[in-house]
Amino acid sequence: MKIIDFFLISSLLFSISRAESIGSVFFIDSPTHQFLRAPSSNDAFQSEPMLLPEVGATASVLLGFPPPITLSAAGSSKLNEVLISNPFDRPRAVFMLEVSGVDDPLVVGPKNALFHKALKSSVGLGSSKVDIQLPDEEQVSVISLDEPLRDYTEEEINDFASWLGGSYVPDATKPLHGILAIPLENGDVVNLHMSKKVHREFASKLFALSHNIRKAMQMHEDLSQALHRPAELIVGSFDGIKALQEQQDADGFDKLGMRLLLATLPKIFDSLQTAYEGQIVGVFVFNGASQPVSKPLINVMFTSRPSPRWLAETKTPTNTTLAAQVLVRRTLAWITGVVLLIATLLGVYFLLNMPLTRDTLLYSNVKLD
Template sequence: MDLRVRAFHMLILVSGLCLLQARGGSSNSVLFLDGSEHKYIRSHPETVDEANPMSPLEVAATVSVLLGVAPPVSLPAESSLKLDKILTPNPFSRPRAVVMLEVQGIGDLSSALHSILQDDSALSGKIISSGNAHIELFGDDEVSQTSIDEPIECDSACAGREFSNLARWLGGSYVGSMESQDGELEFPLASGTSLNLHVSKEADRTFALSLVSLFNGVKTAMEMQEDFEAINQRPVDLFTGCFTGIKLFHMALARLFGSLQKTYQGEVVGVILLNEQTSASSMEPMLDVKLSPRASRWLQERPAANTTNAEVHLVRTTLAWITGIILLLSTLIGVYYLLYMPFNRDTLLYSNVKLD
């Protein structure tokens, strides 16, 4: 079987909501990450720049099209042109899954782009509005939604094992234990320094558990890809979650993106949303998924259009009258000659009269 048909395509959607107030006002942005092998985003679209920013509705419509779902009918024509300049023109080449992750407490990812993308392409742009948008989906027959931020409910020993796995995955170490209140996570950073998290502190423990939940959720997504690899037709999978930690996010996202690149043979697309606001509305996700029951659509019967104009009707009427008059005259002439024909040998033979 062709690898492109069997491969379970993945789209990572990371929506970041910054809770820190920007000095020069709010500055929302969007970042599209494309895979190294399979391309879903155009190389250099003109829409993702400061002169032509996007709205949350346009970003949501872009995700809908990547999922193979029609964008909302309220999308203006100008927004449709922006989508056409962002996405590749092949409508049959779309990712088969979306991982939508909301990251709270992040401001700028530009310092970590090189470590995240490596050889991949990235396209960034501004978002002009701070409002929210809905990704409207219809039923489970098209999209299967799964959460990747399920809270971890385990005892101290289980949490210790999770922390050890997390440290091993990020190339760090975990020493001590939660029972003795001396558990410590140490992670090497790209700058050469290390970051230490004391799990006895509530803030560090919450951050570490959020990272563990994200790690386990992405592992579940990759395991689902392996389980359904042989299935050709199945609903698009939508994985949603929320990440509240930030300090190790750069390195964790780089490793997660690299793992997905390897698992899905480079057929990965990422979209990162950055929202720098401190209002209460910033606690709501910028892109919200709305599942609606599919309404039956019937084709309305329309009356046939009357394209016959007056000239055509006049010509047809005239031809009909002329034909009728000719037939009437022919009938009358035939009856006349039949009634008044002379009785001779030829006419009698013509009339099938037997002669002696």
């Protein structure tokens, strides 16, 4: 009886862990150019979760590269339900962001137009990762958004507030300890007190994300001047919300942080759309508030193709084999050299001893009747 109870409890815990390992993935199309299929409420793709490798394969195809050969037939079917059928019309630029600790109902709210109109699917997080397989570093430029911002100035805080339509009131007694006020769409205002450690750490993560996005746009401007423009992948993660949930002195600030983040992401994507002239697609992976993820889910892999010589020499030759090959090659080289030398000497000899007479056929005025 105890064994049966043990198996029942184990299966229950296993099912609970599987239920908690479900996130969401949103594919955001360009407003000026269609690279994705239009979302539909009757689409079967909505009911069956995607796997993380399938999300990575979708990003690879959007960058203009073939999906990995390990992709199953079911995975290929899901890709066909996301992407348009024209393989020659890809954006070759993807903005991919993993967000930890954000509830799915808040993301798909009608007030959040960016995600409300997106192509959405649930995704099984499990133990795998979003492996994005790329052919070569020369063919694609990978820009990371995970670089932390070591320090910032009050001028940068002012610029960030103005960018979001807010304001920053500095503290006269201590620098970088003012109040950052950001308005939301429903009329509410999120006040970040930079004197509080929780607010300051969350704001610094937002500053870092905004700073890295500007660096990515600057790098895109430089790459656009190149003769052979590579594909571009802007990839990173944001764990500011999850960090708020793990702090005991957050006092419910995580909900306001979610709303502020969801107000910032449309601004970021609009800026990228302007910089890339509509030739970019957004992929957002939300792993949910209860998902205990300590490492980023997105993993970029370069699978450079080996040369034909590497493919031929699969076995390491022995010393005897190497010596025999060297002997044969040297023998052929010497024989070829001797034959060419003899032919050259004979040709010179016959040229020097050629009689100096006119050829009757070439130099005579022959009349053909």
